[in-house]
Amino acid sequence: xxxxxxxxxxxxxxxxxxxxxxxxxxxxxxxxxxxxxxxxxxxxxxxxxxxxxxxxxxxxxxxxxxxxxxxxxxxxxxxxxxxxxxxxxxxxxxxxxxxxxxxxxxxxxxxxxxxxxxxxxxxxxxxxxxxxxxxxxxxxxxxxxxxxxxxxxxxxxxxxxxxxxxxxxxxxxxxxxxxxxxxxxxxxxxxxxxxxxxxxxxxxxxxxxxxxxxxxxxxxxxxxxxxxxxxxxxxxxxxxxxxxxxxxxxx
Amino acid sequence: xxxxxxxxxxxxxxxxxxxxxxxxxxxxxxxxxxxxxxxxxxxxxxxxxxxxxxxxxxxxxxxxxxxxxxxxxxxxxxxxxxxxxxxxxxxxxxxxxxxxxxxxxxxxxxxxxxxxxxxxxxxxxxxxxxxxxxxxxxxxxxxxxxxxxxxxxxxxxxxxxxxxxxxxxxxxxxxxxxxxxxxxxxxxxxxxxxxxxxxxxxxxxxxxxxxxxxxxxxxxxxxxxxxxxxxxxxxxxxxxxxxxxxxxxxxxxxxxxxxxxxxxxxxxxxxxxxxxxxxxxxxxxxxxxxxxxxxxxxxxxxxxxxxxxxxxx
Numbered sequence: 001x002x003x004x005x006x007x008x009x010x011x012x013x014x015x016x017x018x019x020x021x022x023x024x025x026x027x028x029x030x031x032x033x034x035x036x037x038x039x040x041x042x043x044x045x046x047x048x049x050x051x052x053x054x055x056x057x058x059x060x061x062x063x064x065x066x067x068x069x070x071x072x073x074x075x076x077x078x079x080x081x082x083x084x085x086x087x088x089x090x091x092x093x094x095x096x097x098x099x100x101x102x103x104x105x106x107x108x109x110x111x112x113x114x115x116x117x118x119x120x121x122x123x124x125x126x127x128x129x130x131x132x133x134x135x136x137x138x139x140x141x142x143x144x145x146x147x148x149x150x151x152x153x154x155x156x157x158x159x160x161x162x163x164x165x166x167x168x169x170x171x172x173x174x175x176x177x178x179x180x181x182x183x184x185x186x187x188x189x190x191x192x193x194x195x196x197x198x199x200x201x202x203x204x205x206x207x208x209x210x211x212x213x214x215x216x217x218x219x220x221x222x223x224x225x226x227x228x229x230x231x232x233x234x235x236x237x238x239x240x241x242x243x244x245x246x247x248x249x250x251x
Numbered sequence: 252x253x254x255x256x257x258x259x260x261x262x263x264x265x266x267x268x269x270x271x272x273x274x275x276x277x278x279x280x281x282x283x284x285x286x287x288x289x290x291x292x293x294x295x296x297x298x299x300x301x302x303x304x305x306x307x308x309x310x311x312x313x314x315x316x317x318x319x320x321x322x323x324x325x326x327x328x329x330x331x332x333x334x335x336x337x338x339x340x341x342x343x344x345x346x347x348x349x350x351x352x353x354x355x356x357x358x359x360x361x362x363x364x365x366x367x368x369x370x371x372x373x374x375x376x377x378x379x380x381x382x383x384x385x386x387x388x389x390x391x392x393x394x395x396x397x398x399x400x401x402x403x404x405x406x407x408x409x410x411x412x413x414x415x416x417x418x419x420x421x422x423x424x425x426x427x428x429x430x431x432x433x434x435x436x437x438x439x440x441x442x443x444x445x446x447x448x449x450x451x452x453x454x455x456x457x458x459x460x461x462x463x464x465x466x467x468x469x470x471x472x473x474x475x476x477x478x479x480x481x482x483x484x485x486x487x488x489x490x491x492x493x494x495x496x497x498x499x500x501x502x503x504x505x506x507x508x509x510x511x512x513x514x515x516x517x518x519x520x521x522x523x524x525x526x527x528x529x530x531x532x533x534x535x536x537x538x539x540x541x542x543x544x545x546x547x548x549x550x551x552x553x554x555x556x557x558x559x560x561x562x563x564x
Contacts, residue, residue, distance in 0.1 A: 004357035008343070015345040096341040096402065099305040100358040101331040248309045249268065 005110025081162025150215020160235035264313030288455030340399025344388035489538030
C-alpha cells in the first residue's frame with residue numbers, strides 16, 4: 001500500500017515537467033559551483049603540498065559540493081513538496097485515498113517515501129560530480145560517506161517539513177510559501193543570537209544547517225542525527241494528525 | 252430478497268458543520284441486491300451522507316457499518332468492502348486510464364498477479380477498452396465519469412456508492428450506466444444519489460428522499476408507485492355542478508373547485524367512482540365535458556414532502 005502510493009507520487013512527479021526542470025537547473029548550478037571548487041583547489045594545491053596534514057580533495061571539493069546540494073535542496077523543497085497533499089485536495093483525488101482501505105499513516109508514509117525517492121535522484125546526480133574526481137585523484141571514502149549521510153538526513157527532514165505544510169492547504173502555492181518560510185526561518189534562526197548564553201545556544205541548536213556542517217567535516221555525532229530524525233518524525237506525526245482533522249471536517 | 256444480508260447500516264448519524272446540521276439522525280439500512288436511490292434537492296445533505304458512508308468524513312455522532320465493520324473502529328476493513336464514485340471523479344490527470352486503474356487496484360489491495368485481470372474486467376464493464384492508453388485528462392466528461400465508475404468497481408466491492416453517476420453523460424451513456432447500475436444491483440448493494448427523478452424510477456428498488464438533512468421518505472419503489480396511482484379525478488362541467496351531491500357519492504372523500512373552474516374529486520385509493528359521476532352528471536344535466544384521473548408523479552410526492560420543486564432549487 002505504502003509502496004503503491006510512493007510509486008504513484010514519484011512517477012507523477014516525473015510525468016510533469018517540474019521534476020526535470022528541477023533536476024536540470026540543480027545540475028547546472030552545481031556544475032558551476034563544482035568547477036569553482038576544483039579551480040580553487042588547483043590554485044592552492046602547490047601551497048597545500050608543503051603543509052603537514054593539509055586538507056585534501058574530499059574536504060576542499062567533495063564536501064563543499066555536498067554542502068551546496070544541501071542549500072539547493074532548501075530552495076527546491078518548497079517546489080518539490082508543495083503538491084504532495086495540497087494538489088490532491090485541490091483536484092479532489094484525495095477522495096480516492098480516503099475511500100481506499102489505507103490508513104492515514106500509510107498515506108503519509110507513502111507520500112513521504114515518494115518525495116524522498118525524488119530527493120534520492122537529486123542526491124545521486126549531485127554525487128556524480130565529486131565521484132568524477134576519481135579520474136585524476138583519490139577520495140576519502142569515510143568522510144564522503146559521512147557527508148552523504150548528513151545530506152540524506154538533511155533532505156529527509158526538509159521533505160517532512162514540506163509534506164506537513166502541504167497537508168495544511170488546498171493550494172500548492174500556499175504550501176510552497178509556507179515551506180519556504182519554515183525552512184528559511186530554521187536556516188537563519190541563529191543569525192542574531194550566536195552563542196550568547198543559554199538562549200543563544202538553544203537558538204543555535206534549532207538551526208537546521210548547524211547540524212549539517214559537522215557531517216561535512218567528517219564528524220559523525222548522534223545528537224545531530226537525532227535532531228533530523230526528531231524533526232522529520234514530528235512533521236510526519238503532525239501530517240497524520242492534520243489528515244485526521246480533515247476527515248473530522250475541521251477546516 | 253428481504254432476507255439477504257444487511258451490507259450498510261447507519262444508526263442515527265448526525266453531521267454538523269459548525270452549528271449547522273448538514274445531516275441529522277439518519278438511520279437506514281441496505282441489503283445485498285438492492286439499489287437505493289438517494290433523492291433530494293441540492294444542498295439537502297446527499298453528498299455529506301455519501302462522504303460519510305465512504306469514510307471521507309467522520310460523522311459528528313452515530314455509527315456507520317459497512318458489511319458489519321464499523322467505519323470509525325475498523326475503517327480499513329469497512330473500506331475494503333466499498334467502492335465510491337464521488338461527485339467529481341478522482342482522476343490523476345497525468346496518468347493513462349490503464350495506469351490509473353492499476354493504481355486504484357493496488358490501493359484496494361488487489362494482489363499484483365490479479366490486478367491486470369481486475370482492470371480488464373472493470374474496463375469491459377464500463378466500456379473503456381478503446382481508451383486504455385489515453386490520458387485521463389484528455390477524455391471527454393462522459394469517459395471520465397466511466398473511468399471513475401471503473402475505479403469504484405475494480406475490486407468487486409459489496410457496496411458501491413455513486414454520487415450523481417449520470418451527470419454530464421449523453422442519453423446513450425446514461426442508458427448504459429443505468430444498465431450497469433442494475434447489473435451491479437443484482438449482486439451488490441448500490442447507493443446512488445441524484446436529483447433526477449426519472450433516474451430513480453429507472454434504476455432503483457428503494458427510494459429515500461432527504462430534505463434539509465433529514466430523511467423524509469424511505470419507501471420501496473413498488474409501494475411508492477402504488478402511492479402514485481390516482482386518488483383523484485379532475486372533471487369539467489358546462490353548468491356549475493352541485494358539489495354537495497358529488498360529495499355524497501359513495502367512495503368520494505372530498506370535492507373542491509380548482510382555480511381553472513375544474514372540479515377535483517378526491518376518492519378512496521383503489522376505487523373508481525367515474526361511472527357514478529358520469530351518471531349523476533347526465534341525470535342532473537351538468538354537461539360533463541371531461542373527466543381524467545389526476546396523475547400523481549414522483550415529482551408531486553417530492554414537492555409535497557419538501558415543499559419545493561426539485562429543478563428550481
